[in-house]
Structures are given as C-alpha cells and as structure tokens.
Amino acid sequence: MKKIAIYPGSFDPVTNGHLDIVERGLKIFDKIIVAILHNPGKKGLFTIAERVQMLESALKKFSNVEIDTFNGLTVEYAKKRKAQGILRGLRAMSDFEYEFQMALMNRKLNREVQTVFLMTGLRWIYTSSSIIKEAAQFGGNINGMVPPLVQQKIKKKFGKKSTLAKQKPT
Numbered sequence: 001m002k003k004i005a006i007y008p009g010s011f012d013p014v015t016n017g018h019l020d021i022v023e024r025g026l027k028i029f030d031k032i033i034v035a036i037l038h039n040p041g042k043k044g045l046f047t048i049a050e051r052v053q054m055l056e057s058a059l060k061k062f063s064n065v066e067i068d069t070f071n072g073l074t075v076e077y078a079k080k081r082k083a084q085g086i087l088r089g090l091r092a093m094s095d096f097e098y099e100f101q102m103a104l105m106n107r108k109l110n111r112e113v114q115t116v117f118l119m120t121g122l123r124w125i126y127t128s129s130s131i132i133k134e135a136a137q138f139g140g141n142i143n144g145m146v147p148p149l150v151q152q153k154i155k156k157k158f159g160k161k162s163t164l165a166k167q168k169p170t
Contacts, residue, residue, distance in 0.1 A: 005029040005085035005116065006078045008070075011036050011051050012044040013150045014058055015132060017124030021089040022065060024118055031064045033081055038071045045133055045157060058147040075110040086115045091125050 055067045070077040103115035127145050136142050136154045
C-alpha cells in the first residue's frame with residue numbers, strides 16, 4: 001500500500017522552506033499531496049489559483065507530488081484522499097505548541113491519520129511566508145528564500161510599494 005501524506009497550508013507564498021519539507025517528506029512517504037487550505041475568512045496576497053500555479057512550477061520535478069485545494073478539516077480531507085499522514089514542518093518551539101495541539105485534535109478526530117513533524121532545515125529556520133511578504137513589501141531582498149517564479153510574482157505585487165519604501169523621506 002502506498003504511503004500518502006497531506007502537506008496542508010496556505011502557501012501564501014510557497015517558500016524554499018516549504019519545498020525542503022516536501023523533498024525530505026518524500027523520503028518517508030511515497031506520495032505527498034500539497035493541499036492549499038482555502039480559508040474564505042483570510043485575505044491572502046495571492047489567489048488560490050496563483051498559489052497552485054506557483055506550487056506546480058516549484059514542484060514540477062517531483063512526479064509523486066500533487067497540488068490540490070481544500071476547505072474544512074484536514075483529517076477529513078486526508079480520509080477522503082486515503083492519506084495515512086499529515087506532514088508538518090516546525091521552525092521553533094512556538095510552532096511546536098500550536099502544531100502539537102492540532103495534531104492531538106486531529107488524532108482525536110481520526111486515529112487512522114498520523115501527524116509527522118519534520119524540523120525545518122537550519123538555513124530556512126527564520127523564513128516564513130509572512131516574514132518574506134513583509135520584507136518584500138518594504139524592498140527587502142528575498143532572493144534565495146523563495147523559488148524564482150514566486151520572487152517575480154511578489155515583486156510584481158509589491159513593485160510600487162517596494163519602490164516607495166526605498167525612498168528617503170524629504
């Protein structure tokens with residue numbers, strides 16, 4: 001039986017840290033479904049369609065990775081997709097506390113689906129989608145933190161704002 005994992009998240013945008021988790025997760029699972037959670041209550045920088053496109057581009061070298069979207073409970077989605085695992089990346093202790101609570105709740109809801117935590121590689125420990133967006137918004141160099149296509153799309157979104165942020169006050 002194929003071991004399938006769901007890697008859920010907003011991926012707004014996908015970072016090289018996310019890609020690292022997928023690549024390392026493939027050493028444990030036969031297939032990973034990168035599942036973009038659609039949360040209508042949250043306004044993202046990128047549309048769901050844009051996130052799908054960026055993930056497809058960034059992960060095209062992996063034939064055993066699928067990109068999908070979902071809403072609702074992750075464990076219900078995992079059951080629907082016949083996944084045995086939920087893959088999560090951890091950067092710091094603050095991540096662990098939240099993720100541990102979610103893993104316990106998921107286990108309570110469905111004991112058949114196991115949560116697997118992977119520590120983020122040291123070179124990605126400081127990166128998050130939020131921090132990258134904030135840095136880019138104010139003209140920071142995000143080169144090497146996100147795939148090239150993502151960097152282009154972020155620059156396009158923040159182009160004028162980034163230029164304004166670089167100007168010195170008069």
